[in-house]
Amino acid sequence: SKATVSVLYWRKMGGLLSRILIADSQIGNARWIFRRGGWMLPPGWWASLLTFQLPLWSTVIMLTKTPVKNNRIMWWGCVTLLSMTFYFQVLSVVSDPGVVARGCQDDMDLPKKHTAIVQTPVRQEVYHWCSICQLHKPPRAYHCYTINCCVEEYDHFCPAVGACIGKRTLRYFIGYLMSSGLLSTWHGINTVYLFVKTPKHQHAELSTMCATASTSCGAGFWSLVMSGYYFYLICMESTKREDLKGLPNPNAAESPTVWYRLGVLFTTLFAPLPPSILEEEQRKKLVHRQHSSNGHILEAAAG
Secondary structure, eight states: OHHHHHHHHHHHHHHHHHHHSEEEGGGTTEEESEEETTEEEOTTTHHHHHHTHHHHHHHHHHHHHSOTTTOHHHHHHHHHHHHHHHHHHHHHHHBOOOBOOTTSSGGGTOOTTEEEEEEOSSOEEEEEEETTTTEEEOTTOEEETTTTEEETTOOEEETTTTEEEOTTTHHHHHHHHHHHHHHHHHHHHHHHHHHHHSOGGGGGGGHHHHHHHHHHHHHHHHHHHHHHHHHHHHHTTOOHHHHHHTOOOTTSOSSOOHHHHHHHHHHHHHSOOOOOTTSHHHHHHHHHHHHTSOOEEEEEEEO
8 A cells, every 4th residue: 555655664764774874882872974083074963064055055146147347346245245155054064062072071080971070170069960972071062963973162053054052163153154244245235335326217127136135135134143152152161052051160260351252262263173073083082181180080070
């Protein structure tokens, strides 16, 4: 019957998908389509292809309606901002967000299946036990249920981009928000400019461009608002998840100055990224560094 054929079809597709997704035992129970070193392709990568259609086609419409000889600045501005949007979007998707690898805390002799308070030379740090990944999460790490692994300084999983935003991908995500917002604003400015310069009897020819620019500007305005929100979170040494849930940052400064907050913003956006512990060599270095540290367990509580 048709029902039986449908069930068999979807069962076959499910088996094919399970073979495509790669299970990585070293990273808890993480599953993704592809991983090589610190680069990965998460299961929701296809969402970025859909999201990129709006800036792509709005730019195509803008460029086809305006000859390059009439407005070179508009052409090169659109091409530059579109390229930046694509660049930051790809890095947000394929980069390691800060995945916590299994084995990084083994040499600290932390009790399994328990929450441990560790005294380091600087401060006390709380390592919570993740029952899904079967490992201890560093402070401010959280389990992402989409890629199914723990991520350092987890912010959120963006369904529009199809990527997990964490410690190592936050700057790329903000770059994507800024470049897409500026691209949409550039579309609006050029549409107004062309509307003013075009004779009134030719305004009907710009109707498609005006409709596209209006949609693009709406999305761009939201992107710029979100960029400002993330600048605020960085200055406050917080993440979106911590801000929405009211969770404090145990590593935040007690009474920071304005220059300190600006320094945090500059460091987060432009300082060299920490190495990805998905790479075997970096994971071995991290284990060795933690083994040689002076941290010791103060208390172990049932998790």
